[in-house]
Amino acid sequence: MNETANAIKARSMELATFYVGKALCGIDILNIQEINKHFEVTTVPQAADYVVGVLNLRGRIVTILDLGKKLGLSQIEEDKNNRNIIVRSQDEHIGLMVDSISDVVTADTDRIESSPSNINGLKGKYFQGVLKTETSLIGILDIEEVLKE
């Protein structure tokens, strides 16, 4: 019984999907701490251009990155649908600002294909793979690669 559950778990993952520009991306939901819309960030002069600023997340200082810029696209445009996806990485919380969020998608690992060199203008190295659904193509982000300084 337990084994079957594990097998299912291993074979599928839940992806939180969101838009960066026109590209639909996903992150394994287990990597995500929370999604919020706090934008009262403190700008950090002299930081890299993709750093939006720092945010107080219940007593933690969280760096918010503009995912668009970080991935080499244009800046995330200010919009009421903007969200911060707070992910955990290397013992710290980092926020990724995205244009808008979309559904949570369950993906069979079998159906995840290796990523092409370019997805909607995004470099392939940022992706663990792609998931084709009936309507769209979801690029699954490799968080550590994306967060590399």
Added chain:
Amino acid sequence: MFEDDETLQMYIEESLEHLSDIESDLLTIEEGGEDIDIDLVNNVFRAAHSIKGGAGFMGLTTIKNLAHSLENVLDLIRNMELVPDPDRISVLLKGFDKLENLMNNIQSSNDEDVSDHVQALADITKASLPEEKHDLVSGVVNLELTDGRVFSQVSQYDLEQRKNEGHFIFLVEYDLINDIHRQNKNPIKLLETLEKTGSIIESRIDFESVGTLETWTAPTRIPFQILYSSIIEPDMADTLFGLNSDAIHIISDDMIRVSEAAEGSIPQAMPSIEKPAEQIAAVEPAPAPIEQTVAVQPPVVEEIPVVEEQVTAPVIQKKATAKANRQENGTAPAEVVSKSMGSLRVNVNLLDTLMTLAGELVLSRNQLLQGISSSNGKATELAGQRIDMITSELQETIMQTRMQPIASIFTKFTRVVRDLSKQLGKSIDLAIEGKEVELDKTILESINDPLTHLVRNSVDHGIEATHLREKIGKPKTGTITLKAFHDAGQVNIVISDDGKGLDPERISQTAVKKGLRSEQQIAEMSDKEKTDLILLPGFSTAEQVTDVSGRGVGMDVVVTNLEKLGGIIEIDSTTGKGTTIQIKLPLTLAIIPSQIISVGKEQYAVPQVNLDELLRIPAAQVKEKIEKVGDADVVRLRGNLLPLLNLSEVLGIKKTYVHPDDNVEHEDRRTAISDRRSFQMNASGRPLDGQERDSDAQQNERQGKDRRYHASSAINIAVVSAGSYKYGLVVDELKDSEEIVVKPLGRHLKRCSGYAGATIMGDGKVALILDVSNLGQMAELTTMAETERVSKAAREAEEAKERARDKASLLVFKNDENEHFAAPLNLVERIERITSSSIELVGGKKVVQYRGGTLPLYELSQVANVGTLPEREQQEIIVFKVKNRELGLMVTPPVDAVEVSMDIDDSTLKQACINGSMIIEGHTTLLVDIFGLVKELNPDWFEEEKAAAAEMTEDGQKVILFAEDSAFFRNQVKGFMAEEGYKVITAEDGAIAWDLLDKHKDEIDIIVTDLEMPNMDGFELTERIKTHPEFSHYKVIALTSLASDAHVAQGEKVGIDAYEIKLDRENLMKVIRRYLTF
């Protein structure tokens, strides 16, 4: 090895506690020498002893052996059989160091080699024994029991010692399971109890009989054998041990057999006798602790003083091999060896307080929640206040748990200094003050290394070798003082020595050699700056790299480490006298008081440690206070120039402002601060601030955000300093001072060196904490030293300008209401006020009875063409003394003394008895020639001079070389010299005088020179004369307007024979005559 987690931990903790005091105890024992303090030795002895006892039980053979050897030596000292001389103490200290080291790495302790220590200790023991007993020390014997079993390899020496003390020797067999665990006893406690009535020679566990996990059958008994000696009679023994008599063996002499076991073999516990079968069956599986044979991480108590580096190095290597071995075997993971998480000892009272506070907090929260739910404003407010108070108290208490007395690292230095000085053959005392000062644990740990380095430096380079000290008359024993004290919310640590001090020249030369500074840079530096070069990266003072301090780490590492802690280091050194190094540290790192400032829309925090003061330059003063030097803005602060750093510029913050007309944010294009006013006028076409006052209120109401209006047109500056930087940080607003909690920044911001971290403000927003030192670096700011030099140069230039003129003290007064006069102050005896009626007219002369004599009175109109004195009831009289006779000059007040530059016009208003005129305090003032006046009125007073002059003319005229740059004085002085019959050769400055001297060397008899002159001043001239073989016999008289002590000292150094005041004609001539007549 015994691996019961709890018992082992307890043992380690206890042992470390024992060990922690030993060092200082041993040092005290050493100091005492032959005066052995038995109590103290007993202390140390007991420590070694209980460590040994436990170690035997735990199966820690290495520790046991070492502790045992230590114990033997201590025992001899205790029995007055051995004098604790420094060498012996050294061996003991090293032994205990090793012991402590083993304790900290308990898992690998059995793999360590301690034979060196054991041997050294055994040698000491041996040396104190008579020849025939030498074998005893290393001899081992077996104990053969009546039932034929053998308790092997017992130290013969121990047995002998005990027997000599009249002890009975017992071998007691406990069973850990049945006799101890089942009866709720604790093996360590048991050992302690036994220690009270006798002493434990050996304790062993028979691990063989325990079996392994694989055998599945749980052990039924664990034999624990103790070789014990006590004065208690054998018949009392079973009550003492609480055991059946069959488990107690009394060892008699005939049971002792000399052991033939090979050296190095590990002594084993003897096998136990099998118990009857039914008993085994009745026994349940062993209780939990024994089953836990899984390797446990060694617990480590944090306060362990760091072991000497020399000792650690090999240990680490060993540890590595031990680790490797284990990995090969695939048993324990490598982490086992690594230190576990830090633990901290906290006073129980403190914990109680915390508990109470937590309780309070919960209560207040309940009140608050109640207040909120019932919308009771009053209750909410009260609860809020309570929570506020509790939070502060809680914070304070929690901080206290982190605070530890600095003694923990200070005391360690006694040993460091002792060992080092011994090694270097120096005699050094270490004085420690302020041990009780408390510091945050983290800081305490981090300053250990820097402090060690500094102390080592003092010992190695600071204090001179003993014979050198004797030679230069210093006490043979050098002193190093370690002092800690609180000051202004910071902890200060001062390390001072009375050694040779730092040699600025040598330091600067080294800096040049290492390419850290150029010759030219060095040439401009003060001694202090040169000394500070030692803090530069890549600098090491040791000429020879010694074992002691030359290990590649220089002072720069110390500085970096301290700066990381927010500390500041200052060096103060006097060559030959000693060096004092002061370190200032924050009390804690977690919460720091800070000044909040803002630039643009964001707030920033500047740590209070870095903050010197806050400045606000009102808009009206911006122009005069802020100057531009080169490209940089500077502010004049109490005479010093302070470089300004515009925070928004350094950080590249775009300044914006809301334009009042269109309400749109614009980029503020102003860049420079110094010219902002003119810019404001040109660019926006607005008038100056002052003229706009009236409309301001209204403007502000409408456009609160416009920062360019009057109040904010002032410049706000936070004067900050860090390390070698000191500058003014120009910010938009200076806000409150707040206590902030430092939080680290994420990894994406690590490269922004301008920030030391971030903090969360009251409103929940994040504010960045500025790193003052890095900001200065980013702005490529010149360091403080350079800044000082700039301002010093500016100051000097100004002073030089002032000095170029001659200054003199004058007494100013009036004659007629509108006529201002002045006379040289040095000729004035005193000033008197008399009633006009007391003036008598005798023989056509005015006199007044004065101090029992008659004082002749004159007024200026008698000799010069000036106005007459107004008639008044009272009359002010200036009493002059000329030719030892007094005369009074009647003047009109106010009479005042001033110090002025002698800018004299000696032509326009010159007349009889008036030397010339000058402007003093806005009035044209006539300078009265007192000598002229006296001569005019009393020519007979000068007959003597006339005679002398006449005489001189007969003997041949004496020639004076007179150097003076001021034309007025040149003429004046030359005049009265000539009057007395001298021939005077004048020179406009020192250089001309030097040429003239060379030209007229056969004629000149004496030299009179001014001190401050262009080209070559009086000092240099004198020096040249006095060092020149041909001229050195000349007397040199210096003429000054103001003789300061510094001047006199400098003059003495170059060889000036006498000092005279320029306008004191009488004294000057007297001195000249004196020098010329013999």
